[in-house]
Amino acid sequence: xxxxxxxxxxxxxxxxxxxxxxxxxxxxxxxxxxxxxxxxxxxxxxxxxxxxxxxxxxxxxxxxxxxxxxxxxxxxxxxxxxxxxxxxxxxxxxxxxxxxxxxxxxxxxxxxxxxxxxxxxxxxxxxxxxxxxxxxxxxxxxxxxxxxxxxxxxxxxxxxxxxxxxxxxxxxxxxxxxxxxxxxxxxxxxxxxxxxxxxxxxxxxxxxxxxxxxxxxxxxxxxxxxxxxxxxxxxxxxxxxxxxxxxxx
Numbered sequence: 001x002x003x004x005x006x007x008x009x010x011x012x013x014x015x016x017x018x019x020x021x022x023x024x025x026x027x028x029x030x031x032x033x034x035x036x037x038x039x040x041x042x043x044x045x046x047x048x049x050x051x052x053x054x055x056x057x058x059x060x061x062x063x064x065x066x067x068x069x070x071x072x073x074x075x076x077x078x079x080x081x082x083x084x085x086x087x088x089x090x091x092x093x094x095x096x097x098x099x100x101x102x103x104x105x106x107x108x109x110x111x112x113x114x115x116x117x118x119x120x121x122x123x124x125x126x127x128x129x130x131x132x133x134x135x136x137x138x139x140x141x142x143x144x145x146x147x148x149x150x151x152x153x154x155x156x157x158x159x160x161x162x163x164x165x166x167x168x169x170x171x172x173x174x175x176x177x178x179x180x181x182x183x184x185x186x187x188x189x190x191x192x193x194x195x196x197x198x199x200x201x202x203x204x205x206x207x208x209x210x211x212x213x214x215x216x217x218x219x220x221x222x223x224x225x226x227x228x229x230x231x232x233x234x235x236x237x238x239x240x241x242x243x244x245x246x247x248x249x
Contacts, residue, residue, distance in 0.1 A: 026077035038126035043135035045082025093134035124151030186229025
């Protein structure tokens with residue numbers, strides 16, 4: 001079994017407050033070894049791990065999902081870094097509000113700390129980022145804004161329609177770098193918070209087509225539309241193993 005280490009007051013100078021960061025080291029991680037590991041960064045860290053101090057019972061169970069994949073020989077071990085959301089999640093994960101400051105925190109402060117503290121592989125092809133809903137939106141923004149840092153992006157039920165589909169306007173070219181992008185949603189998934197319908201299935205399919213038009217090839221891009229998928233952690237937990245299997249290999 002791997003180990004989840006929790007840092008409760010990790011200061012973000014870009015945002016001006018401290019966050020909780022949860023770091024999973026896989027089974028076999030030996031401080032005295034020379035082996036280096038790729039790293040997956042995940043948003044809403046309080047909901048990421050099957051762990052007694054997670055915020056929910058029905059978390060993504062990313063640690064147990066990876067342990068199963070590694071045990072069955074479907075992927076190699078990755079470090080997983082879960083970053084808790086703060087009090088203003090809607091703004092923190094919106095690139096056109098406070099999301100850019102959060103993105104700079106990951107790139108300028110947290111990733112250097114992880115790379116200096118743990119034995120990691122630092123290149124973009126060995127650095128992944130993943131989230132759901134607005135966490136999926138900020139993951140895609142990180143891949144677009146920092147392709148030299150995050151080469152692998154996982155976006156489950158991403159809010160690509162946020163701020164009047166602004167991501168479509170900003171993502172206007174292929175960076176011509178090594179890239180792997182996983183997209184999924186429920187085929188008929190939608191929510192209606194306060195009279196503003198968010199059609200996740202249709203919007204995710206449209207964003208996949210948008211990236212295809214920009215020149216992303218099939219080996220760089222995967223779309224999964226779940227016929228029964230809803231906007232809930234249980235659905236993301238269910239789809240996570242296959243998402244990780246494709247994204248992290």
